[in-house]
Amino acid sequence: MGNSASSKASQQNNTVNSAHQSNSATASTNPSDDTHRPSSTTPSSSGSGASDPILNLQNEDITVDMIIRGIWAFIFSYTDGPPPQYNPRPLLTMLEDAEDLLKDEKTVLDLPSPQCIVGDLHGQGDTLITLLSLVDTPPAKSYLFLGNYAGQGFAPHETLFLLLALKVKYPYRVHLLRGNLEDVDVLKAQGFISGLTQRNLTNDSFVWSALERIIGALPLAAIIDNRYFCVHGGIGPELQKGGIERLKKVQRPPIDQEDQAITLVGTHFSSISNKSFLQECQWAVLRLKPPNKLVPQVPEMLLDGSPIFHEEDVDAFCKRNRIHGIIRSRQLANQGVLALPLQMLTVWSAVAYLDNFRNFAAVLIVEANSMSIVRYKQVDSEPGSLDDKKPVSGRNAMII
Numbered sequence: 001m002g003n004s005a006s007s008k009a010s011q012q013n014n015t016v017n018s019a020h021q022s023n024s025a026t027a028s029t030n031p032s033d034d035t036h037r038p039s040s041t042t043p044s045s046s047g048s049g050a051s052d053p054i055l056n057l058q059n060e061d062i063t064v065d066m067i068i069r070g071i072w073a074f075i076f077s078y079t080d081g082p083p084p085q086y087n088p089r090p091l092l093t094m095l096e097d098a099e100d101l102l103k104d105e106k107t108v109l110d111l112p113s114p115q116c117i118v119g120d121l122h123g124q125g126d127t128l129i130t131l132l133s134l135v136d137t138p139p140a141k142s143y144l145f146l147g148n149y150a151g152q153g154f155a156p157h158e159t160l161f162l163l164l165a166l167k168v169k170y171p172y173r174v175h176l177l178r179g180n181l182e183d184v185d186v187l188k189a190q191g192f193i194s195g196l197t198q199r200n201l202t203n204d205s206f207v208w209s210a211l212e213r214i215i216g217a218l219p220l221a222a223i224i225d226n227r228y229f230c231v232h233g234g235i236g237p238e239l240q241k242g243g244i245e246r247l248k249k250v251q252r253p254p255i256d257q258e259d260q261a262i263t264l265v266g267t268h269f270s271s272i273s274n275k276s277f278l279q280e281c282q283w284a285v286l287r288l289k290p291p292n293k294l295v296p297q298v299p300e301m302l303l304d305g306s307p308i309f310h311e312e313d314v315d316a317f318c319k320r321n322r323i324h325g326i327i328r329s330r331q332l333a334n335q336g337v338l339a340l341p342l343q344m345l346t347v348w349s350a351v352a353y354l355d356n357f358r359n360f361a362a363v364l365i366v367e368a369n370s371m372s373i374v375r376y377k378q379v380d381s382e383p384g385s386l387d388d389k390k391p392v393s394g395r396n397a398m399i400i
Contacts, residue, residue, distance in 0.1 A: 108221045142175075164176075225368065
């Protein structure tokens with residue numbers, strides 16, 4: 001466990017019943033409990049020194065375990081300085097293994113409970129390892145990440161690489177969905193490629209090519225216990241009309257032939273707009289309808305093209321698809337989890353987002369007959385996620 005005296009992160013484990021109404025009861029979580037920790041992620045006695053060969057990401061013979069430990073150690077002990085340097089070969093091998101796993105998965109994952117659900121991370125690697133430390137790391141827990149792994153945080157590449165390495169290490173305990181930042185053009189606009197150059201990864205163009213393929217292979221949604229529909233953005237008009245069964249038929253990566261994919265269903269051809277489904281799963285936003293205002297008959301969009309949905313759409317979608325509720329991310333929830341409307345939970349996992357907010361970071365734990373929340377908050381005196389000086393030791397994260 002890291003130096004908690006400096007970061008003083010506030011954590012809560014709030015119970016939520018099946019109706020999604022939060023309970024004020026709290027329970028403690030012990031991030032230093034290693035009872036279920038796998039041998040490959042036992043605490044390192046050597047710390048995060050650069051001389052430790054396990055943590056040297058430039059070695060040509062490093063394994064997936066070493067990639068996980070090396071990235072975790074970098075995030076844990078981050079100070080203002082250059083990013084880690086990688087050897088492209090072992091990283092590319094890991095990326096190709098992750099791609100193969102993702103391509104074999106369905107567009108809509110069918111998952112059993114319990115699942116620990118993580119929302120937007122936006123490249124805040126310290127948030128990621130803190131939440132994993134508070135809840136417990138795979139394989140002791142099974143995780144569903146809702147997207148937006150890279151972003152404007154201090155470690156966008158490390159956050160994405162760490163999650164992909166965990167996917168390779170624990171393919172049935174780590175599940176990754178596609179968010180609106182998992183887009184080639186968005187990553188380019190955010191300087192992701194220049195970040196690869198800083199990490200010694202653009203001399204080998206195969207790394208970026210592998211990342212492009214991985215983005216296209218990410219599943220779009222998941223169903224937990226046939227009760228909860230999990231997605232990054234939400235539900236747009238195409239998804240509301242076609243439902244989950246139509247979404248399951250969308251191919252990955254989308255076939256961009258006049259934005260249409262022709263799929264044989266029984267003896268009938270079904271024309272599915274891949275681009276529309278993809279846009280809705282990634283970009284849809286909830287907008288609360290003002291009182292006494294009718295919902296427009298024409299689909300609404302934000303200026304950036306993001307589809308808009310309303311409370312009535314959530315209720316109708318759940319009834320039509322015979323599910324209990326929707327779990328998504330996409331929009332910041334100040335308390336970490338927002339239960340609004342009644343049948344939808346929004347999960348946000350990037351603490352103190354962009355240093356402009358003092359929001360909680362949360363993990364939603366979905367079990368067979370209950371839900372709970374593990375969350376923490378950055379105190380006002382603590383340096384922000386983008387400041388030159390980071391809090392020591394990844395804000396209460398464990399060394400692995």
